[in-house]
Amino acid sequence: MKPYLCRVIENRILWADAQLLIFDAPDPSTSSGQGLARALRPGQFALARDATTREPYLRRALWLYQTEETRVAFTLPAHDPLVARVRVGDLLDLLAPLGRVIEFGANARRILLIGEGTRVAQLIALAHAAITQAREVVLVNRGENIFPAHLLSPEIEYRADDALSAELIAWADAIVASGSSELYRALAEAIRAARYRLEPGFARVIVDAPMPCGDGLCYACAVETTRGIKLACADGPAFDLIELERKH
Ligand code: FES
Known part of the structure; x- marks a missing residue:
């Protein structure tokens, strides 16, 4: 930095x-x-x-x-x-x-991105980067204030319907979501229903926390995880859903 x-x-x-x-x-x-x-x-x-x-x-x-x-x-x-x-x-x-870069493994060919309302803005750079890496991308915008489709690369499949459909979750090799803790809870349940278990590394979610210093000094962005207190600015802001979902 x-x-x-x-x-x-x-x-x-x-x-x-x-x-x-x-x-x-x-x-x-x-x-x-x-x-x-x-x-x-x-x-x-x-x-x-x-x-x-x-x-x-x-x-x-x-x-x-x-x-x-x-x-x-x-x-x-x-x-x-x-x-x-x-x-x-x-x-x-x-x-x-x-913050930490969000990257996908070489085997993650199909990427599902889920944004709630205008929080989808945090996923747009990721969607375009995944397309340039020759991955398939489905971007789903839930809720109101749907992102204007013409601002997206045509290679991105853009939906404004059910982000938590079993079909989409079964299709994906990796998921990144940006939205409320209610969305993250529902996503964890939907993954368990569609894939029987939530694997570490499969779904990451972006935490919305105040980050006034950005440098691990003020602890304003502390996040309680299953692996103890982490900092959104230094350890996130994207965290593995499995580390967060029992804490919501
Ligand atoms: S913003 Fe200060 S510790 Fe994260």
């Missing part, structure tokens, strides 16, 4: 109440060109603050949405105080990359 000073080139609604912040993020501090866009991987996030003010006082979590050459797009809730403050042309102070 390192600091980046990045200029905002877009600040707009992506859809519903999901905001898109796009930065032009060249990194002049390295001659190798290993800038922010290259440092970030699906599943990771950045912490941002306006270096000129203490409003908002704590850094805000930005979720990786897309990278393109030196540009990096993140999503965050449209009601976040940072959204109202930031103007195109502003420089923001970012810490990144944070």
Whole structure:
């Protein structure tokens, strides 16, 4: 993780109440060109603050949405105080990359991604990365505020129906979900019903926790797991469902 000073080139609604912040993020501090866009991987996030003010006082979590050459797009809730403050042309102070990368094993050819409402935004970079790795991807958006299909690669099979269907769960080699703890409970039950047991490593879920420091220092993001207390910022924010589901 390192600091980046990045200029905002877009600040707009992506859809519903999901905001898109796009930065032009060249990194002049390295001659190798290993800038922010290259440092970030699906599943990771950045912490941002306006270096000129203490409003908002704590850094805000930005979720990786897309990278393109030196540009990096993140999503965050449209009601976040940072959204109202930031103007195109502003420089923001970012810490990144944070969190563990979500990766799939070589045998995981069929990927099921389940997002609830606008939490699906946290899965879009992962969906596109899996397609470039020649995996099959089904992305299911549950609930209201369905993600606009035209923003997805046509190779991604996009559904807004029953994310927990036995057929889909039996089809998948790996699942990643982003949503409420109710969704995660229901997902664990549906997996046990469709596949008889929940195997370690089969399903990962993204925990929604405040992450003000991002560095394992404040413990604001502590998550109770079957393997003890873990930190969403350092050990997650994606955790194996089997480590969490009995704790919900
Ligand atoms: S955000 Fe401070 S310990 Fe995780």
